[in-house]
Amino acid sequence: MEKGNYSFRRLINDLEADLMSYAKNLLGPEQITFWDRIKIVFKFPTFWLLVFHRYRFWVHSRFKNKFIRMGMKIFSLLGQRIFEIITKSEILSTADIGPEFCFAGKGGVTLGAKKIGRGCIIYENVTIGRDHLYNIPELGEFVRVGANSVIYGGIKIGNGVIIKESTVLTKSVPDYCIIQGNPGRIVERLGNRNPNKVTFI
């Protein structure tokens, strides 16, 4: 994590983009209204997990003094513990998550990625990462990870990759392809097709 790289404006913009992503993926592609925003905040506890994670990430990036950091983190600590237990999910504190991120599903996610690009979607019961220091994967943009899959070790996943459900992936993967199986293999290459247009599952 680089110091001073994550400004307060970026925090607010990222959360706004996350809200839009939740609305698009879980409620439908229609125009989002004020009531839809309220619905997302109260219906999906995984959204709150993201809020607390981004807040803690911003505090680490913005403040260098140890005591101010501790004071700011008191607000997030209890809330984070509560939502960790409600959703059965954990997020590594140094994970740099891009905007338009979405947890589709109930949770059960153990997320220990070094960097996650823009527009990723993660379904339920997924494990990403092996430990908290050395073997941490890096995800590109618009990656979709299906339910019950495992991404393990210090690997690199390209842009627009689709990982199907119950995959176990331990090797690096190029851009734009579909991966399936245990151990995971490339099933189909998408070429330069727009990953947003490919229907999932």
Added chain:
Amino acid sequence: MMENIKADLDRYFQNNSRSLNPSVKKKIKIIGENYGVHAIFVYRFGYFIESIINDKKLNLIKQLLLGAYYMLNFFVIKMYDIRINRKAKIGKGLYITHFGGIVISNCILGEHCTVNQRAQIEGDDFSSNEELCHIGDNVWIGPHAIIKKGIKIGDGATIAAGAVIRADVEKQCLALGNPARIVNKNYDNSILNV
């Protein structure tokens, strides 16, 4: 019971900090952050009740303690989603990483084992000891792995992430895939315990 709990805690301190003997502040932090420790405490308490109190005169005390155990176990299941059967025979030095979806049914688990998130060991309460899973010492069970009932696993074996074990695994082997096949017959799993 205290001996086993001390071995479990040593395992947690060793894996979560660089030194074997961290400061008191760090010890409290490690115990608070790792939800698996709480589940292990509750399991050891439940096993202790069953093993120590065999006298019929002390039946009332046993029932009261069992009531306390069931209440604690309820919270562990609802909050952390870790289900450990209290009849399972688990050796000292168990290490549970993360939480969620862990099922350890009635089985015989050796010393210094590691169980990752969403790993399942199948079994039931009614079978005899020979029909249950026998898992040796220093076995590393990866995330999302499933071990079927009645499987024998040797000492120092490694079950990779997402493996589904349907046949016996010999000692020092690395098994991966669905259904699992043995890839390496002399694999050292000590590097996996960071």
